Amino acid sequence: MQDKQLNKDEIAQLTEADWKQRLTSDEYHVMREKGTERPFTGVYNDIDDKGVYRCKGCGASLFNSDNKFDAGCGWPSFDQGVDNAAIDEHVDDSLGMRRTEVTCSNCGAHLGHVFPDGPRETTGMRYCINSVSIDLDKNEH
Incomplete structure (x- = not known):
């Protein structure tokens, strides 16, 4: 986990080599090249901490553990x-379908996608996130 949150000026200075x-390599592929980890392989898929x-x-x-749920999707x-300011949404027409990509609003890292098939009793949304793009900070809640 990063020792501190980078600000926009620090992020702007980072090159792709940085x-x-x-x-x-897995984190880079997902976060910078918009890749996806295989379902049911990510460390946070089955974690309830x-x-x-x-x-x-x-x-x-990005996300509070109180808003995590088991969607059975593998992520x-x-x-x-x-x-509302933590995550940006973008139209993603890759793979021959229209989806909504979610990225970190601070550094632009690809996180995953959001779908309107989440729990109806809350927001109805399912932010499907790659484990390699996030770290759980158990000291904050």
């Missing part, structure tokens, strides 16, 4: 971000 140094999930690239707070799923 990102390759900061991230593992309390805390805040942070962006592995910059340390920004950690959340019904909302920590706030």
Whole structure:
């Protein structure tokens, strides 16, 4: 996990070579090249520990563990971000379908996608997130 959250000025200074140094090859593939980890392989898929999930690239707070649920899809799923400013949404027309990509609003890292098939009793949304793009901070909740 990053020692501190990077600010926009620090992020702007990072080159792709810097990102390759900061991230593992799997993290780089997902976060910088918009890849996806295989379903049911991510470390956070079956974790119910309390805390805040942070962006592995910059340390920004993204999701609270209270909003995590088991969607059975193979990736950690959340019904909302920590706030409306934490995550950006973008149209993704790759793979011959229209989806909504979610990225870290602080550093632009690809996190996964959001779908409107989440729990109806809460937001109705399912943020389907790659485990390699997040870290669980158990000291914050």
